[in-house]
Amino acid sequence: MAYSKLGLTKTLTYRGISLVIVLLGVLFLTVLVLGATGVSDRILNSMLTEELRGIRQQLITQIKDVEQLNKALESIKQQLIIAYGLDRPWYERLPNMMLKIITLDLGSAKNIQSFSGSKQISVIILERLPNTILLVTTAIIINFLIGLFAGTWVATKPGSIVDRLVSLYAAISYAIPTWWLGLINILVFAFYFRLFPYTGMFSAPPPTDPLLRFLDLLWHVSLPLLTLVIALSGSWIYITRSLTVTTAQEDFVNVARAKGLPENLVQRRYIVRVVAPSILTNVILGLAGSIGGAILTETVFGWPGMGQLYYEAIVSLDEGLILALTYVFTLVYVIARFILEVLYVIVDPRVRY
Template sequence: MITILRPLVIRAITLFGVLLAVLALLVVSLGATGFSDNLLRAQVSEQLRGERTTYAQTIRDPAALEQTLTEREAELERFYGLDDAWYVRLPPQVFRVLTLDLGEARSLRTADGSNRISAIILERLPYTIFLLTTSSVIVAVVGLLVGARMATRVGSRADRALAYVAAITFAVPTWWLGILLIVVVSFQLDWLPAGGMYSVPPPTGRWDRTVDLAYHAILPILTMVPINIGPYVYSVRTMTVSTAQEPHVQLARAKGLPESQITRRHV
């Protein structure tokens, strides 16, 4: 048990160290170039523009209004740490990222109304894992079956077509295909919902919620599978062809074993 856990612990510590290093380098690069300061100041300016209208309804004197906005600007700069140098803000920023203290969103909300970015991420994380896992399983199963089959038909029309399909699907952006499918499948044909994971209002029964979730997941999965399946099939085909030239496979052929058995057991 110790021999199994030890490499896992070492890898976990290594990954955590790499994460810390990447976060530190990211914060340093953003701070040293002034990008983070400019981004925060733009956020302060935008927030002040929104608050100016609110203050103008209660403060009629222009001088008093400007004084209030100046004080509010200084307060926001202290809140975002703009009154300190970027290297002073480095440790707290890294700590906030590690603890998922990423601030508040302006438009997005969770189901219970929270605008905390960490809460929004945690709420959507299970659905993201579900979509990625499902699409990856489909790609793996289809890729292994089709790729192994194409390895036995090297140079055929289907094999040449696979090379073109793999190149095209690899080059197509996921977001572009997603928008295209939403426009065609959801808006034009009205076959699948354009967004969300449940209907509004959501079903109450467990089985109904499961079916509704699967129904809403069809379109995102249809977007991710075509993008990944072409390169995966071609990779499996290439690796299978390479493995088929190994000595143990040649020995199996010399023994007179059927090609299907060689593919299943030796390749």
């Protein structure tokens, strides 16, 4: 037992250290490229300009003489240049730049602001993140549940009409672009039948009553959520079905059935347990990827999430915001990988050794 715990601790420690090294390696290469191309200089200069603008607003009320004000601002500017390291070559600022990225201390966005009016990058990201979780992460969870139950059920009827119909649905849903399906849904359900709104999270103006506001939110999220479920559920069902059918044909499963074990026990112990690691991989990485948002889907439906934020940052060439978003997505992926390693150890103890 003690050896088992030691093996578990050693395995998780090793995997955790490996993933941290990967994160730092990606971060270092990113900062290296940004420094060599001059992007880091533009980011720091933008932060300096924004801070200097705030200081100027404060000094205007204290210093009335324009010449003295300019001298004071110039003196403060030189101090900020030294503080930000802009008086040194970019490669000497690598550790400081990495620290700023890790803490999301990348100053203000150029043209994008939060709903509250703030241009702080960390505020903008933290404000958009829950919206993406509400839409995309919820869609991933729904698709996982549909795929798990429908996929295992279809797997018990290989070659049947139901199996063929599901395979056809999976192929069609996989081939249709999500953004195109979103546009069709908007035309049909928003403009023709007028069942759902076509854009945004709330009506304009939004309801003030908490219950009505919540119902209004559900009304607005329904159409983009339906789009993601239709577009992705087919592939989830087919993946689960394929894994289950392949495992069900293995010799050890046939031996279990030959022994006269109940079918429910065979399904649970000999099939589901074997395919669980593969299903867990799809679920965890799908949830991690959902944090990045569905760029085209969120843009089509005007959903203010991480995907639309990434699109806006690219269009406006906001280097600091793009860098922060890239780091957040990488961090979420690394965390997801570590969670996946822990679940692997729980599901299949053989990986401890």
